[in-house]
Amino acid sequence: MNAKNDYAALTAEAARIKSEMSLLDYFFTLENIGTLRYEGKKGKEYFFGFDHQKTGSISIKDKDNLWYDHALGEGGDIIKAVQKFENKTFVEAIKRLSNSTDIIADGYHAFFKKNGETELDIEIKKVLDTVQHPALINYLHSRGLGIKDVEGVAKEVHWSTGKDHFFAIGFQNANNGYAVRSSVYKGNLKGGGISTFTVGSQPQSIKLFEGSMDFASYRHLFPDESFNAILLNGTGNLTELLCEKINTKSIEKGIPVHTYFDNGRDGVGGKHATQKAIKLIKGATDQSSFYAEKGLNDINDFLMAQRGEYKMKR
Numbered sequence: 001m002n003a004k005n006d007y008a009a010l011t012a013e014a015a016r017i018k019s020e021m022s023l024l025d026y027f028f029t030l031e032n033i034g035t036l037r038y039e040g041k042k043g044k045e046y047f048f049g050f051d052h053q054k055t056g057s058i059s060i061k062d063k064d065n066l067w068y069d070h071a072l073g074e075g076g077d078i079i080k081a082v083q084k085f086e087n088k089t090f091v092e093a094i095k096r097l098s099n100s101t102d103i104i105a106d107g108y109h110a111f112f113k114k115n116g117e118t119e120l121d122i123e124i125k126k127v128l129d130t131v132q133h134p135a136l137i138n139y140l141h142s143r144g145l146g147i148k149d150v151e152g153v154a155k156e157v158h159w160s161t162g163k164d165h166f167f168a169i170g171f172q173n174a175n176n177g178y179a180v181r182s183s184v185y186k187g188n189l190k191g192g193g194i195s196t197f198t199v200g201s202q203p204q205s206i207k208l209f210e211g212s213m214d215f216a217s218y219r220h221l222f223p224d225e226s227f228n229a230i231l232l233n234g235t236g237n238l239t240e241l242l243c244e245k246i247n248t249k250s251i252e253k254g255i256p257v258h259t260y261f262d263n264g265r266d267g268v269g270g271k272h273a274t275q276k277a278i279k280l281i282k283g284a285t286d287q288s289s290f291y292a293e294k295g296l297n298d299i300n301d302f303l304m305a306q307r308g309e310y311k312m313k314r
Contacts, residue, residue, distance in 0.1 A: 010094060014079060017097045020240065023078045024062045024272065029192070029236025030085055121161060122189060124178075127170070128156035136169050139183045140216075144303045148223075149216040153197045159189060171195045171212045171231060179233040181212055194237050200226025206250055206257045207287075208277060210235060210270065210298070214260055217299040228255075235261065235273040243280035250283060257284040260299055263292040 027048055031038040039047040039056040044063065049056020057071035068075030074084075082093035131137065131147060131154055140146060150169065157170035157178050168185050170178035177190035195212070199219065206228045209215040215231050230246070232238055250257050259277050262270035270288075277284050291302035 010091065013098060014094055017079060017094065018065065018077045021078050021097060022062075022240075022276075023065045023067060023081060024060050025236045025238065025276075026078055026081060027058075027060055027067065027236075028272070029234050035085060123160050124189065125158045125160055125165070127158070130154075131156045131169055133167060136167070136182060139169070139181070142183065143213055143217070143300055144307050145213075145216050145220055149220045150212075154212070154216075157189065169212070171215075171233075173231075173233060179212055179231065188233065192233055192237065194242065195231040195233060197229045197231075198227075199229055202226045203228045203253070203255065205255050206230065206246060206253075208232065208238075208246075208257065208259045208261070210261050210273075214299045217303045218260065221299070221303060232273070235270065238273050238276055240280060243277060246277075246284075247281045250281065257281050258287040259284060260288055261286075262298050263288060263296065 024046060027036065027046070028038070030036045031048060036048040036058070037051055037053075037056060039049055041047070044061065046060040046062065047056045048058045048060070053071070058067060058069045058075075060067050066075065066077060067081055078097065079090065079093045082088050082096055083090060086093070086096065088096055131140070131150060133156060136156060137147065140150065153171060155170045155172065155178070156167065157180055158165070158167040160166070166182075166185060168180035168182035170180045170189070172178055173188070173191075173193035173195045175191040175193040177188055177193060179188055179192075179195060180186075197215075203226050207218070208230050209218065210232055212231055212233075215229055228249075246257060257277070259274050261273045274286050274288070278286065291297075291299055294302070294305070296302050296305060
């Protein structure tokens with residue numbers, strides 16, 4: 001009887017996940033952590049591929065919430081995707097997706113091998129409360145930023161993978177991991193997830209950014225503003241539940257929600273996230289026009305263009 005109840009509960013949860021969770025969001029998350037490469041939209045399908053492929057073979061039908069790998073002849077729903085790209089069993093995939101429906105779309109780990117199956121062994125060696133290393137300070141300068149723009153929010157994180165040692169500017173996320181950036185590295189340590197910070201003493205808005213450099217660039221451009229910042233650290237982390245939580249907080253505080261997502265490539269990732277936020281968060285507005293209307297990808301591009309130092313990044 002218990003086994004039957006467990007099976008019924010598992011089946012019900014699988015059905016809920018397949019109907020409620022966005023497969024396209026999940027694939028954008030895989031793209032953000034480097035597991036897959038996003039290639040664009042053709043007709044009604046979105047295409048992704050591995051780095052070793054000249055042309056991406058994986059298509060997503062967003063309306064149907066299904067994917068198909070034309071090279072391997074396999075595909076399916078979001079549960080099948082987690083089985084494939086995170087090397088999970090059916091039951092593990094359901095548990096994985098169930099756990100990620102909290103306010104944080106938790107840890108799609110950043111250190112997958114390119115086949116999406118194996119995570120590297122990471123050991124965080126030390127975390128400094130302020131960014132001090134000259135190479136990291138130079139990196140900030142190369143992005144038109146200074147220490148003041150990350151003061152109080154960024155840490156200097158050192159870690160190792162086997163015999164290799166690394167360091168970067170880190171922004172702690174809600175899973176106690178870090179979104180890290182340097183001149184040679186972009187990714188997540190110990191799991192992904194959103195980062196949240198309060199800037200100033202009297203927040204007048206909730207602002208959503210894709211990542212840390214956009215957030216720091218906004219602080220540089222508008223140093224006197226006070227706001228609650230949410231760094232998605234990947235648009236796949238913009239879950240429906242997160243939108244509901246933001247909507248509730250916005251109403252409770254009586255402050256608006258502003259989005260500042262990317263306008264790059266053909267804009268699909270950022271625009272998809274913008275449309276989702278505006279649809280699910282009452283009173284949310286897209287505030288990207290000051291850089292998007294100039295054909296720039298993000299806030300940091302706008303900052304660099306103002307300084308006369310703009311060049312295509314990444």
